[in-house]
Amino acid sequence: xxxxxxxxxxxxxxxxxxxxxxxxxxxxxxxxxLNVEVYPDPSPPTIEVIAQNPGWSAEEMERQVTIPLETQxxxxxxxxxxxxxxxxxxxxxxxxxxxxxxxxxxRQEVLNRLQSVELPPGVRPELSPWSALGxxxxxxxxxxxxxxxELKEAQDWILVRQFKQVPGILDVVSFGGPTxxxxxxxxxxxxIAFGVSVSDVMNxxxxxxxxxxxxxxxxxxxxxxxxGIGLFRGAADIGNVMVMERKGTPLYVSQLGEVSIGNKVRxxxxxxxxxxxxxxGIVYMRRGEQTLPTLERVHNKIEEINSSGILPRxxxxxxxxxxxxxxxxxxxxxxHTLITGMALIGFIMIAFLGDxxxxxxxxxxxxxxxxxxFIVMVFRGDSANLISxxxxxFGIIVDASVIMVENIHRHLAHKEGRLKSARENLVAAARExxxxxxxxxxxxxxxxxxxxxxxxxxxxxxxxxxxxxxxxLTAALFLSLTYAPALSSLLLKRKSDHHATFLVxxxxxxxxxxxxxxxxxxGLTVAIGALAFAATLAxxxxxxxxxxxTLEEGSLWVRAAMPNNISFDYAxxxxxxxxxxxxxxxxxxxxVSQLGRPDDGTDAVSWFxxxxxxxxxxxxxxxxxxxxQDLVKQMESDLRQIPGVNYxxxxxxxxxVNEAMSGVKGQNxxxxxxxxxxxxxxxxxxxxxVMKSVPGVTxxxxxAMLGQPNxxxxxxxxxxxxxxxxxxxxxxxxxAAIGGQAVTQVLDGERRFDVVVRFLxx
Numbered sequence: 001x002x003x004x005x006x007x008x009x010x011x012x013x014x015x016x017x018x019x020x021x022x023x024x025x026x027x028x029x030x031x032x033x034l035n036v037e038v039y040p041d042p043s044p045p046t047i048e049v050i051a052q053n054p055g056w057s058a059e060e061m062e063r064q065v066t067i068p069l070e071t072q073x074x075x076x077x078x079x080x081x082x083x084x085x086x087x088x089x090x091x092x093x094x095x096x097x098x099x100x101x102x103x104x105x106x107r108q109e110v111l112n113r114l115q116s117v118e119l120p121p122g123v124r125p126e127l128s129p130w131s132a133l134g135x136x137x138x139x140x141x142x143x144x145x146x147x148x149x150e151l152k153e154a155q156d157w158i159l160v161r162q163f164k165q166v167p168g169i170l171d172v173v174s175f176g177g178p179t180x181x182x183x184x185x186x187x188x189x190x191x192i193a194f195g196v197s198v199s200d201v202m203n204x205x206x207x208x209x210x211x212x213x214x215x216x217x218x219x220x221x222x223x224x225x226x227x228g229i230g231l232f233r234g235a236a237d238i239g240n241v242m243v244m245e246r247k248g249t250p251l252y253v254s255q256l257g258e259v260s261i262g263n264k265v266r267x268x269x270x271x272x273x274x275x276x277x278x279x280x281g282i283v284y285m286r287r288g289e290q291t292l293p294t295l296e297r298v299h300n301k302i303e304e305i306n307s308s309g310i311l312p313r314x315x316x317x318x319x320x321x322x323x324x325x326x327x328x329x330x331x332x333x334x335x336h337t338l339i340t341g342m343a344l345i346g347f348i349m350i351a352f353l354g355d356x357x358x359x360x361x362x363x364x365x366x367x368x369x370x371x372x373x374f375i376v377m378v379f380r381g382d383s384a385n386l387i388s389x390x391x392x393x394f395g396i397i398v399d400a401s402v403i404m405v406e407n408i409h410r411h412l413a414h415k416e417g418r419l420k421s422a423r424e425n426l427v428a429a430a431r432e433x434x435x436x437x438x439x440x441x442x443x444x445x446x447x448x449x450x451x452x453x454x455x456x457x458x459x460x461x462x463x464x465x466x467x468x469x470x471x472x473l474t475a476a477l478f479l480s481l482t483y484a485p486a487l488s489s490l491l492l493k494r495k496s497d498h499h500a501t502f503l504v505x506x507x508x509x510x511x512x513x514x515x516x517x518x519x520x521x522x523g524l525t526v527a528i529g530a531l532a533f534a535a536t537l538a539x540x541x542x543x544x545x546x547x548x549x550t551l552e553e554g555s556l557w558v559r560a561a562m563p564n565n566i567s568f569d570y571a572x573x574x575x576x577x578x579x580x581x582x583x584x585x586x587x588x589x590x591x592v593s594q595l596g597r598p599d600d601g602t603d604a605v606s607w608f609x610x611x612x613x614x615x616x617x618x619x620x621x622x623x624x625x626x627x628x629q630d631l632v633k634q635m636e637s638d639l640r641q642i643p644g645v646n647y648x649x650x651x652x653x654x655x656x657v658n659e660a661m662s663g664v665k666g667q668n669x670x671x672x673x674x675x676x677x678x679x680x681x682x683x684x685x686x687x688x689x690v691m692k693s694v695p696g697v698t699x700x701x702x703x704a705m706l707g708q709p710n711x712x713x714x715x716x717x718x719x720x721x722x723x724x725x726x727x728x729x730x731x732x733x734x735x736a737a738i739g740g741q742a743v744t745q746v747l748d749g750e751r752r753f754d755v756v757v758r759f760l761x762x
Contacts, residue, residue, distance in 0.1 A: 027371020152177030176270030178263030
């Protein structure tokens with residue numbers, strides 16, 4: 001069958017040449033539609049649960065929220081492990097399921113379990129959109145004459161809903177800017193003077209903000225819907241709420257304190273370059289979606305938003321991180337490698353065969369093989385990535401065509417071949433090597449079969465590479481049996497004699513004496529080979545290794561870890577200083593700092609942690625000889641002027657991948673387990689001191705679990721009982737008056753804003 005295929009290719013060489021041209025243009029078109037990912041997602045199906053209760057300490061969140069959630073979520077089918085963290089006002093639980101389980105079935109199982117968990121009033125667990133490679137786009141909301149609060153309002157109530165309409169987008173996280181609230185700042189002295197409690201004010205507000213429906217009323221031939229209107233329309237309505245009445249004189253909220261528009265207590269802040277307070281959006285893609293088509297839809301949506309008047313006049317979106325740029329760098333690397341490989345192959349073929357036409361036939365087989373691979377991948381719905389495309393060996397791909405063309409070239413120049421016609425020569429040459437080519441390529445493909453059996457993280461990473469490699473080899477094999485004989489019959493001509501090129505003669509002159517000596521002493525030759533093999537095995541333990549190749553993302557991700565007892569305001573000052581230090585480097589294009597976490601709690605950190613996205617300029621604009629490692633060392637040296645802060649330098653995608661696989665934001669981690677937190681902290685510090693002496697270890701740090709101060713208000717139960725006051729009453733006043741408590745909401749069209757009662761700040 002193989003012989004008949006080659007005969008058909010030589011006989012209908014015009015058809016094969018036309019098919020090659022169609023393949024060329026079709027492959028280029030398929031490459032436009034081929035989805036390219038930066039990395040294959042190595043993480044197992046992961047469902048992240050977050051729950052917030054503003055104002056609660058980490059200890060209370062652990063006892064009353066984290067533990068009940070962990071108990072309820074345990075025992076799910078396919079659940080491999082669960083990792084949790086409890087912070088000030090936040091619980092975060094990541095559920096890692098076994099590879100091979102259905103992500104959406106796992107997600108639904110988590111949702112089902114959450115429905116029956118008993119939590120404190122007001123605590124509502126939700127699912128986080130975070131995933132290792134889910135974040136594909138970041139943008140800033142800009143408006144010259146708008147305040148950060150107005151920008152944040154537009155982000156929360158306009159842009160989030162717009163982006164959620166885009167197919168493939170899971171969620172958009174708002175970060176930065178103050179969140180609008182209506183504040184009722186009560187004066188304690190006035191409460192005492194009028195004999196009113198905080199609970200009285202809260203009850204009055206809750207009962208004064210509602211609409212009702214009273215069915216309908218017929219009036220002749222018409223009917224009227226009956227509605228009772230009592231919702232707040234603004235601060236004036238809130239101030240006019242009656243708290244109580246004495247002898248016909250009402251007491252209003254405005255008489256007990258001040259009603260104003262303020263902002264929610266901030267747990268995070270975002271700055272960019274010289275602007276200390278900006279509003280940004282983070283766009284998350286659904287798991288399993290293709291990045292490039294999704295990003296194209298995001299770009300179309302942004303163009304629509306900026307041009308159609310969806311946002312208020314003068315407000316628009318400006319991106320500062322787009323995964324498309326990184327993907328284009330990846331594809332550019334592949335294209336550069338392809339062109340370089342083709343040029344090298346052509347040079348080698350000319351140097352060894354001395355025939356430009358033969359070199360052209362072999363060289364063209366490389367892009368045609370890859371283009372055929374792209375066509376098959378597009379039809380299969382596969383995605384390419386840096387690992388799968390970078391692992392393709394042009395030498396192996398071109399090997400089959402080299403053998404075919406070289407044998408045809410030899411037959412055409414051989415004296416015995418002149419007795420036959422050119423077509424007979426070509427067919428004989430193709431038949432001679434067709435079977436060896438087929439079986440040698442099949443052996444290489446079979447060697448990749450173990451990669452298809454890999455499970456877990458290894459399977460997620462290397463299976464796409466094995467599929468791409470197998471498709472490329474199959475395409476190269478098919479073209480070597482069809483395209484190579486057909487094009488050779490069109491381009492290659494008979495020669496009067498075959499002369500070795502200068503390079504071949506030079507190599508033969510050096511090789512023949514060595515070959516004769518080896519054949520004369522076979523025992524010594526085998527011994528030297530065995531010794532070299534043993535030396536190679538001995539050197540293996542001393543070789544470095546990486547599980548994942550390092551992708552140059554063109555940016556830095558800097559984590560600044562501050563003492564966990566630092567105040568929010570001082571942490572914000574340090575964030576501004578760090579951003580200013582990094583911004584001064586001429587190699588840096590822009591710096592964005594994010595202190596703490598967004599309002600929805602999707603990033604499980606507190607304000608003692610600041611992450612900085614440092615976008616670097618293209619390498620062509622850097623000083624000659626400066627490397628990224630040198631730049632990082634310079635930055636670390638300058639940042640040491642800020643005491644008490646530990647820094648870690650990484651890259652954003654690399655950081656997320658590490659966290660997805662190990663649960664820790666770092667390449668390597670040591671986990672210490674136990675019940676005594678103080679002993680765990682001490683042991684971790686001792687391990688840190690030991691690891692400092694390990695060569696190659698940098699950016700070493702310990703996640704602090706203790707040390708955040710607490711102001712405790714302990715209730716004297718006997719004195720409270722003497723005045724007829726229950727502990728719950730005291731705690732309610734502490735929570736509402738000091739921390740502030742949301743009582744109800746103001747509805748402004750589709751927007752909702754909390755009404756918060758608290759004591760007048762002094």
